[in-house]
Structure formats: structure tokens, C-alpha cells
Amino acid sequence: MQNLDHALSAELNQRQLDHLYRKRNSHDGPQRPQLKINGQTLLAFCSNDYLGLANHPALIRAAQNACVDYGLGSGASHLVAGHTGVHHELEEALAKLTQRPRALLFSSGYMANMGVLSSLLDRQDAVYQDRLNHASLLDGGLLSAAKFQRYRHQDLSDLQRQLDKTQARRHLVATDAVFSMDGDTALLKPLSQLCHAQQAWLMIDDAHGFGVLGRDGGGSALAQGLTTDDCPIYMATLGKALGSYGAFVAGSDVLIETLIQFSRNYIYTTALPPAIAAASLAAVNLLQHEVWRQQHLNHLIRLFKQQAEHLKLPLMPSDTAIQPLLIGSSEVALRLSESLKEMGFLVTAIRPPTVPKNTARLRITLSAAHTENHLQQLLAALSKLQHQGLLAVVDD
Numbered sequence: 001m002q003n004l005d006h007a008l009s010a011e012l013n014q015r016q017l018d019h020l021y022r023k024r025n026s027h028d029g030p031q032r033p034q035l036k037i038n039g040q041t042l043l044a045f046c047s048n049d050y051l052g053l054a055n056h057p058a059l060i061r062a063a064q065n066a067c068v069d070y071g072l073g074s075g076a077s078h079l080v081a082g083h084t085g086v087h088h089e090l091e092e093a094l095a096k097l098t099q100r101p102r103a104l105l106f107s108s109g110y111m112a113n114m115g116v117l118s119s120l121l122d123r124q125d126a127v128y129q130d131r132l133n134h135a136s137l138l139d140g141g142l143l144s145a146a147k148f149q150r151y152r153h154q155d156l157s158d159l160q161r162q163l164d165k166t167q168a169r170r171h172l173v174a175t176d177a178v179f180s181m182d183g184d185t186a187l188l189k190p191l192s193q194l195c196h197a198q199q200a201w202l203m204i205d206d207a208h209g210f211g212v213l214g215r216d217g218g219g220s221a222l223a224q225g226l227t228t229d230d231c232p233i234y235m236a237t238l239g240k241a242l243g244s245y246g247a248f249v250a251g252s253d254v255l256i257e258t259l260i261q262f263s264r265n266y267i268y269t270t271a272l273p274p275a276i277a278a279a280s281l282a283a284v285n286l287l288q289h290e291v292w293r294q295q296h297l298n299h300l301i302r303l304f305k306q307q308a309e310h311l312k313l314p315l316m317p318s319d320t321a322i323q324p325l326l327i328g329s330s331e332v333a334l335r336l337s338e339s340l341k342e343m344g345f346l347v348t349a350i351r352p353p354t355v356p357k358n359t360a361r362l363r364i365t366l367s368a369a370h371t372e373n374h375l376q377q378l379l380a381a382l383s384k385l386q387h388q389g390l391l392a393v394v395d396d
């Protein structure tokens with residue numbers, strides 16, 4: 001295999017030289033703010049466990065009980081013999097929470113996005129995507145073979161220009177509802193009006209809004225007053241704020257039946273383990289019964305923004321739990337992440353190609369599992385890095 005290793009090594013070396021090399025942090029113990037990595041306990045600000053549910057006893061108990069009733073593996077795909085009562089109950093709970101006629105579980109968000117776009121569109125069609133959309137939406141668009149167009153971030157006139165010119169059969173506009181690496185929220189009402197006027201279908205990926213935004217965490221569409229008519233395709237994941245794993249699409253009966261019949265990413269894969277579905281169901285119940293989690297998270301977001309503005313940290317325009325600090329150079333972002341690690345904090349440097357060139361950042365995420373004191377510790381460390389001249393002080 002010398003030729004293979006030789007060819008691949010050149011690319012790996014270049015990635016190192018570009019400061020884009022990725023390394024995994026392996027930790028032991030549950031997902032929580034204090035992570036033990038290489039014997040050092042770090043205070044983490046990079047998890048997507050926004051409500052602190054990943055280690056909640058109710059989720060663990062639900063999974064344990066479901067293991068007793070259903071065993072571990074689902075054993076087959078949904079269409080063969082893998083669909084259980086608990087999957088079904090979860091779909092009904094998700095439809096109810098998002099106020100949509102039906103919901104369909106997918107094994108992951110990545111598969112849901114690939115599955116929706118590739119089953120609804122083909123080469124006669126066109127898909128329009130915000131430039132900062134998640135990789136899974138972009139990949140789904142490419143897989144569909146539809147004409148692929150990216151519009152400038154949140155720029156509706158750019159989108160309108162593209163829609164005006166189109167000759168395609170079907171038009172689908174897809175956007176992150178909360179942008180995963182920036183934290184800003186899509187303005188869904190004007191977007192849905194534009195789609196309506198242009199007879200385009202709107203699909204939103206609410207991976208970072210579901211569970212934390214809208215009534216009882218029902219998501220961004222509810223938070224911005226969008227009905228199923230306004231936004232016919234709603235997708236969200238269960239591995240972030242819900243603290244579990246998996247994803248779903250919610251919409252009309254016809255949409256869901258179409259996905260069951262035609263979505264290859266739904267049909268040709270093993271159903272989620274029932275225990276995972278049971279844990280997700282427990283999480284959905286907690287959204288309504290432990291509302292303090294959303295409230296505490298919102299309090300922490302406001303507090304962080306206020307103090308970070310006071311320190312003149314390079315914040316980005318976000319009101320969500322994703323509060324990145326824009327650094328620019330990958331090398332500097334990496335160095336800052338390493339300095340923070342030495343000071344006892346885990347904050348990952350997000351670099352291209354995950355984000356556009358020259359926009360490397362420290363992606364800070366907040367969780368209801370954090371305390372005010374955790375925030376103060378992080379802010380003190382960031383302030384220290386500013387005093388050392390390592391982190392910018394931005395003038396407004």
C-alpha cells in the first residue's frame with residue numbers, strides 16, 4: 001500500500017502546514033461542562049448539549065428500560081422489521097411539539113438532509129442554499145443532481161435574482177434556521193414570503209434551534225410564527241439540545257409518505273435503536289417539564305454577550321447559545337485554543353473548510369449545564385489573553 005500512503009501523506013502534510021489539521025480530544029465520562037482529557041479536567045464550552053440533557057437521569061432511565069423491553073439493536077430498517085412502538089410514539093410527540101401533521105425519524109441529521117433533498121429533487125429541479133448552510137444540506141443538494149445555487153448569506157435579493165432567472169421544474173430553498181458556526185438566526189418570515197411568491201418550497205434545518213427556541217422548545221418555525229404552509233419542510237436533530245441522537249423531518253402527510261416511499265437514506269439503513277428513541281421521547285417530555293433549562297440558557301446567553309461586549313471581545317452577531325469569537329487566521333485561532341486549554345478550558349478552533357477562508361474562530365457554545373461562575377471563569381481567561389496581546393480588543 002505504499003502508493004496509497006505516499007499519495008495521502010502529501011495531503012496530510014499540507015493540511016498540517018496550513019494549520020488545518022484536526023485532532024480528536026478523547027474524554028472519559030459523560031457529556032458535561034467538566035471534561036476529563038488526558039488526566040486534565042477542562043471546563044468545556046464547545047458542546048451542542050445546549051440544555052444539559054445528554055447526561056440527564058430521565059434519559060438514561062428511559063434508555064435502560066427500553067433496553068429491557070426491546071433489547072439493544074433495532075435489527076432492521078424501518079420498512080422491514082425495525083420500526084417499533086417507541087419509534088412511533090416519538091414521531092407522534094415530535095409532530096405535536098412542532099405543530100405539524102406528521103414527523104418521520106431519520107438515523108441522523110446528515111442522513112435526513114441527504115434523504116430529503118435527494119428524494120424530492122432531481123436534475124430537472126433547482127436547489128438554492130445559503131452559502132453558510134451546514135455541509136449535510138450542501139451534500140444533499142449535490143446528491144440530488146438538481147441545479148445547485150448558493151446565495152449570499154441571508155441575502156434575499158441575491159436569492160430573488162436567482163429565483164427570477166430559473167427554468168427548473170421544482171424550486172427548493174434550504175437554509176439553516178440557526179447557523180451552526182455563526183449562531184445567527186435566519187429571518188424566516190421574509191424568506192417564506194419570497195418562497196411563496198416564487199413558488200419555491202422552503203426547507204429549514206433547525207438542528208440548533210429545536211429544543212431551545214419557540215414554545216416548549218418547539219423550534220425556529222414556531223418561534224418566528226411559520227406554519228406548515230409557510231415552511232413545508234422542517235428538519236431538526238435529536239443529538240444537540242435534546243441530548244440524544246437521531247433526527248426527524250416534520251410536515252404534511254404527503255411529504256412524510258413521499259419520504260417513506262422514496263428517500264433512500266430512510267429506506268436503506270438500520271432504524272435507530274429503540275432505546276435511543278425512548279431517550280429522545282423522555283427529552284421531549286423534559287422540554288415541557290423543565291422549562292428552567294431554556295430560561296437559564298437564555299440568561300447565560302444575555303450575561304455572556306453583555307460582558308463580552310464590555311470586554312470588547314470580537315463577538316459575532318448572534319443571540320443564540322452559539323457565541324463565536326471571530327479570529328481570522330487559523331494559526332492564531334489554533335494558538336488561542338491551545339492557550340485556553342493550558343488555562344483549563346476547552347474551546348475549539350473552527351477553521352476552513354468548515355468556515356470560509358480567513359474566518360477561523362473560537363466557537364464558544366453555552367449550555368444550561370453551565371453556571372454563571374463557569375462563564376465568569378471563561379471571561380476572565382479571555383480577558384487575560386487580551387492583556388497578553390493574544391486576543392483582539394475590538395473598537396466599536
Ligand SMILES: *Cc1c(COP(=O)(O)O)cnc(C)c1O
Nearest residue numbers: 108109110134136180207237239
Ligand atoms: C449537526 C448538524 C447536522 C447533522 O446532524 P447529525 O444528527 O449530527 O448528523 C445537520 N445540520 C446542522 C445545521 C447541524 O448542525
